């Protein structure tokens with residue numbers, strides 16, 4: 126419940142920064158669906174030969190990631206280069222019409238130490254539609270994505286392999 130409050134508050138700050146109407150965010154996330162993934166990365170003697178979690182961007186509104194021990198592993202892709210990083214700055218690319226990009230990231234493994242992380246996601250509620258927020262659409266900033274029901278968004282997401290931003294490409298206008 127605390128995570129949900131923080132996630133909504135953060136999304137509202139994003140809305141404010143973008144001069145987006147509060148209701149465009151609230152309608153999706155106020156009764157949004159929370160989910161959690163617990164990742165366990167065992168040590169691997171040849172870490173360069175494997176990948177802990179393949180490169181992807183999260184398909185939710187906002188993610189908070191807890192790294193349980195001090196072992197680094199998360200990397201984000203910035204200007205084509207993988208950068209090791211601790212915090213996970215993530216955002217929902219569709220609602221903000223591409224202004225807040227959901228960054229591509231991956232996790233690598235360590236040769237000696239295990240690593241644990243817990244990712245918590247705030248998704249929009251199932252019975253609504255996602256697309257660029259109406260308050261962000263003007264003649265100068267037309268929509269960059271088509272609208273899709275949340276149910277179809279998740280059906281498409283889980284029917285393809287986790288790969289870069291492949292689930293988003295189908296919504297580009």
Ligand SMILES: O=C(O)CCC(=O)C(=O)O
Nearest residue numbers: 162164198199232242244
């Ligand atoms: O373990 C990590 O650092 C990344 C986890 C992650 O990206 C995810 O669960 O979506």
Ligand SMILES: [Fe+2]
Nearest residue numbers: 181182183230
């Ligand atoms: Fe992720």
